[in-house]
Amino acid sequence: MLVVENLVVRYGPITAVRGVSIEVGAGETVALLGPNGAGKTSIVSAVIGLVPSTGRVSFDGRDVSNLSPEERVRAAMTVVPEGRRVFANLTVAENLRLGGFVRRRERDQDGERDRYLAMFPVLRERLDQLAGTLSGGEQQMLAIARAMMSKPRLLILDEPSLGLAPRIVARIFEHIVELKKSGITIVLVEQNMMQALAVADRAYVLSTGTIRHAGPAAELRADPRLADLAIGGH
Amino acid sequence: MLSVEQVSKRFGGVQALQDVTLVCRPGEIVGLIGPNGAGKSSLVNVVTGLIAPDGGQVRLGDRELAGRGPEFAAQSGVARTFQNLRLFKQLSVRQNVEVALTSGHRHRPDRVAGLTVDALLAQQGLSDLAEAPAGVLSYGHQRRLEIARALALGPEVMLLDEPAAGMNDQETEALALTIREIRDERSLGIIVIDHDLGFIMGLCDRITVMDMGRVVADGTPEAIRNDPVVIEIYLGTVH
């Protein structure tokens, strides 16, 4: 479903991603793991087209390398970006409306919205609050709910559990499992390695911009070298 | 010693803090946990003077901090990190730390005696990045820089708002180690907010639990771990 070939991301003199290739099959859940600065976020940004990169990204068999981010989103790829990135100057309700932008001509926006408000009840109480004044965790919930409003076929989550209380994290991982069951393809960037591997089918471990290890999640979970790899031991 | 007494704060329809009372002694690490939106960051904001409480007191030693603005709190010795990362993005990593250090030099020279930028950066593993602009660091590195910057102020009390967010287990463990080291070295009071229970339980001497703006429990890690209320509101049944 998603094929990344030989991806290189540079920021001026810095090379953050050095020729990474990743493949995610339809309906698969794949985890991207690695220490700080490994290049995970850079990969995600390149896949959705937010940062310039070289290499090839194709989605659904179609080369999307030259598409703009919005075109990629219209092709049903969606990202929950790192650092929440809620629209601080809009209310929670407005954020969610914008989340459903690609499906603006469809009818049941409200049904979708209610589903996520049920999952994050605190958001329902905050519908008319400016998103920028939400607590950190509330913003994270909003970012996830907003992304889900577009009903993607490929969902990329960059550290979704960041700043969330354990109860909510558990709920999100439950939901990921649900989504998986409904056939959505998922790429999951997580620090919370064990939990990520528990829901993932396969995983890639990165450090300093290259893939150090790749394999089935179950295998990795049992791998004693994992700890080493994930903190970036060279 | 930092003492917070009966602090309340309301934002429009949200009662973010309600009669919150809390102390943090020198050399003590206090954990602050609670569901999202419980009011933890708001409490930090009140203590650091970023918001004025509707009522109640915040004292550091015999200085009243509430409502006197963030500069006053900082100059009195309260340092913090930001949950949403607020680095000086255009300045270099080194300068980020320098800002706090010079301010510390100015106001509490004895507390910063012996601190150097290089040592602080080395402690956080940022030496190689010293000349890079802070804005280009990865998320995890930015968190560490936040901590280095807070330490450079030479604080009496340090409030860490989710310092381990975005770090993996090993990094978190290392962070816990550093925090403890800092406490021992400089005997400051530390309040740590985080949602990583392993981290909090392992690190803190005492834990305060908040929910809906109130303190709902307070005690040793052991007691908190088994507190049914905490399990109910925070951990959820799954855990």
Place this chain on the structure above:
Amino acid sequence: MDYAIQQIVNALAFGSEYALLALGLALVFSIMGLVNFAHGEIIAVAGYSVFFAVALGLQSVLGAVTIAIVMGIVTALVFERVAFRPVRYAPTTTGLLTAFGVSIVVQNMLTLFVSPKARAVPVLGPLNQTFFIGPYAVSSLQLLELAVTIVAIVALVLFLNRSLLGLAIRAAARDFSTVRLMGVKANRVIATGFALSGFLAGVVSVFILARRGSVEPDFGSAPVIKAFVACVLGGFGSLAGAAVGGMVLGFLDVAILVALPQKFGGLRDALTYFLVGVVLFWRPQGLLGRTVELGDKEV
């Protein structure tokens, strides 16, 4: 009494024009954080287009109005594409300077290829007919301006606050790249916003032309600085604020002109700006701007 009412009528007209100008600026500001000093040149190009059309034989008022508005929109779109898109992510000062650059280029082209002098364009005169209501002299232009301003404000506020596109525009103002992650064609959204501001500029151009009866290279730039002040006075980024700021400035202008002893007549602008300074010192967020207690949060 009659006199006071007459002056209030006059002030309303002044205020409406500032408000319309300020709306155009505030719109672009809320779209991409750009302080668009080149808004005046959009007005100028619209005005000169009418001048050329007249030179080629155009005589109808309706035709002139259409040309001004269409050219306003086109010019705004061209400016956006050529000059402002490349600096979209840049700091405010950069956008500001680019806008200056555009304005200098356009003014010099008008100087070079047309004339540094004023050129008469009488075609819109019929819009500006003075008639008397009781003792009060009112011009059709004054009424028209007031009406158009009110309609424009209501329509824009509704558009930006209620429509999905409006939401996208406001979101793009703060976080362009994340808006794209919603699948919004952000370039097009921003262009829409510019087109709207170009529309407003075209309308203002019609009004100024009707009143002045001539065009000049600095045709539009002179009033834009005042409009910019109006925006800030009302609360930058807020459309209603821009309108209110414009009205307040209009009233200040007339009041100071009328009330100031003639000896200090030349200090009118100085006094206006002094009062603006006082207001901003007292309310840095502007008259309608709200302050939210944020703590460590950001909006």
Place this chain on the structure above:
Amino acid sequence: EGPTIKIGLAASLTGDFAPYSEAEGARCMADQLNKAAGPDDPKIEILIEDSRSDAQLSVSLGQKFLDEKAQVIAGVPFPDALIPMSQMAASYGATVYSAPNTQVEMHEVGLDNFIAGAVPDPMNAAATAVAVAAAGGKATVILTSEDGASWSAKTPEWFGEALEKTGGKVVGKLAYSFGTTDWSPQIAEIKAFADKPDTVYVCGPVPDVGILVRQLRSNGFDGIVAGCDGFDDPSLEETVGNPAYLDKVMFATHGVMGDGGQIDQFIAACKAAGYKVNGIFDALGADMVQVVYDAAKASGSDDPVKLREAIRASDGSKTVMSDNLSFKEKLAYPVKTIPVIGFKDGKRVVIADDVPVFVPYLK
């Protein structure tokens, strides 16, 4: 071989004062004279650079012309440029000759090497006052602005003074700024005066004054609207719009145009030869060249000081604008008749062309 005289013009080819540039007219005149000159006649060489209406730049360009041995230089026609230029030129013996300058300051400083080609503003105001009084104007409102220095601030006062001499009076004074496009507050004030004025006087630029005329008329004011050379722009009529509104509009200026006279012929000839001439200010430029040419011929030398002495000693030159332009009397500015232009059926007519007897301010 006749002497070669260099005239260096730091001209306002672009910028705020571009409408008041004398450069093209000067260039046209110089070419005409050079073509007609015999082998022993002087040659006039015109050096032109754009000062962008910037005083500082025009001083620097003045220095450049002096470096190139110019005998006569000119810059932005305002004191901030002309005074330093005169001081600078003094040590080279050179003359600053500003064809369009009308401001009195230049004559107060005590500059020995400055010459203005136009009569000072008080004379202009005085001429207007005589014409206004003749048309029955008795009670005037004057509009002043500091934006054009003494030209716009003081000329109206001088007009008032001169009108009072004729038995009229000033019933009110209002301030405005350049760039005013809506005069309704001022007009409301004028209407509210207890003493009803029959004349409004303003010395400002077009289009401002054109709009003023239109708005005054459409608000029912049917008295005299009078002004200075700022009115003398071909776009005045179009800005006013309705030809009927121009009845009782009058202004004093530098020369008569639009009557097919010498100025019109000169401008037409220059235009035909490809010079971008505009109007009255080009005629002033042409006059300057003629005066310098005649003086060079008289002195027969290219020495700058002798040239200036010859200009001032001359009994008069026959120029485009005047049959006898002479600096003998005042040394720093000419004494000549001042045409006052009025309108009949929307067309310009000369309603007076005299040297005013009473002139305020000037000694």
Place this chain on the structure above:
Amino acid sequence: MAPAQSPAAPMPADRSMPPLLRSILGGLVVAVPVVVIGVLILWLAPPYQVRIAFAGYVNLVIVVGLQIFMGNANIGNFGHSAFVGVGAYFVAILATPLAAKKLSIPNAPFGLSQVVLDPIVAAVVALGIVGVLALLTGFIISRLSGIAASIVTLSLLIISHGVFINYTDLFKGAQAFFGIPVVIGLPTAIAVAVAAIVVARVFRDSQDGVQLRASADDVLAARAFGVDVVKLRFKAWVLSALVCGAAGIMYAYFMGAVIARAFFFQQVFLTLAMLILGGMRTVSGAVVGCAILSIGLEAIRSLESGATIMGVKLPEMLGLSGLSLGAVIVLGMAFRPNGLMGRLELDELAAGWLRRLRRS
């Protein structure tokens, strides 16, 4: 703790020198081209080019002064020309000989029409007056942020202009104030420019400078680290005003005549363009921007009136310099949105290159 592994490791500055010395040396390095160009002009160019260069150096001092506040506090400033004007006018009022004053300001208040000071004393007093005004306005401006602050600076410009023009007894109104003794030349201007550059650089690198720049990035965080933002903005404002005032004094003592129009929008926009184009975050940016626009515009201007290059007479192209100024700005901003100089000063860049060169 895991070592930071990042490819991002640009050159660390040389930390063996005392910071103050390092800043002064850095400033001097930046000033080298300023001196070299100036000396070449003095040596080779005809008098009129010296005049034009002088105007360039006045602008340079203004731009550097502007950088001190705008670059460090990141607040758009339209008001700096007010201080240039005040500096120029007060030396005019104080140092002009009595004879000239009798003509120009016979009714000056406080018996000022009777006083004549030595040019140097007058300059000091004028700077003092600039300082007092800066203190008063700084009180307000340092308490405001962002666009509100910028508008107040704009107000300052328009108010000062209004006062210059309308307080005719003291400032002679919209007419030129002439007769000022012409006492300085290009060498003085070069010296003042170098001094301004060093001052600006020392401030930028000082603790205050770094803290102020921190507050420009994030006011709230800066305050939470004890940075007294108001005080620092105030300091920068006053320093900036003094440097701009010095530029005004230079202007008056060279031109011999001043007029309010010279200290209005045209100057404001030109100097702002120089600063932003060069990059307002560094003093080098101020210097580079000023140099490029000054030299470039002068070159284009000389083409404008139809120059002859290698025997070919070019046509007259009026407005070319205006057009080019606009085009340079638009293009410059499009390709280098943060200005030509980015984050680093010239000497810091050079040190980086040298080190990289040595390494390879």
